Amino acid sequence: MVEMREVKLPDEQAELTAMEERIFSTDRFQSWAGYEVFWMIFHDQKVGSIAFVPNLMPGLSWDEDAENQGNLWLVSIGVDPDFQRMEIGTEAMHWLINHARERGIPRIISNFRVSNHASRRLHQKCGFETVSIIPDYYRDPQEDAELVRFDFTKVP
Numbered sequence: 578m579v580e581m582r583e584v585k586l587p588d589e590q591a592e593l594t595a596m597e598e599r600i601f602s603t604d605r606f607q608s609w610a611g612y613e614v615f616w617m618i619f620h621d622q623k624v625g626s627i628a629f630v631p632n633l634m635p636g637l638s639w640d641e642d643a644e645n646q647g648n649l650w651l652v653s654i655g656v657d658p659d660f661q662r663m664e665i666g667t668e669a670m671h672w673l674i675n676h677a678r679e680r681g682i683p684r685i686i687s688n689f690r691v692s693n694h695a696s697r698r699l700h701q702k703c704g705f706e707t708v709s710i711i712p713d714y715y716r717d718p719q720e721d722a723e724l725v726r727f728d729f730t731k732v733p
Contacts, residue, residue, distance in 0.1 A: 600655035625656035651687035
């Protein structure tokens with residue numbers, strides 16, 4: 578069972594950055610200002626993190642639709658390679674879905690590199706549907722993003 582605990586910033590910034598470097602080869606964050614960030618705790622050990630913006634406002638390049646106001650934007654989810662394939666990411670995603678539901682948030686929006694098949698499987702397994710492909714969203718290396726959404730208005 579995975580426990581979720583809020584990251585204490587700035588005190589745990591260095592530890593969070595080191596975790597990000599173990600998990601992601603690209604697309605790491607330099608600042609977590611404005612995000613809610615949680616550790617994934619498994620057997621008393623920090624094994625991953627999840628970060629999100631709890632109240633998405635218009636202004637992102639793909640977010641011109643007023644329908645997206647008030648949605649939760651899942652910015653990052655990752656599990657330490659030594660703990661992958663143990664359903665930890667799935668448990669964290671279910672926690673996030675319940676967290677959003679309890680707050681009355683209508684949708685969760687997320688995106689990932691089109692080459693990230695593990696992220697696609699996780700999102701699909703947890704009920705997200707593809708909205709669109711965003712050309713050239715990522716840099717270094719340049720790649721398209723797949724935009725996905727979990728819509729509470731379509732889920733009983």
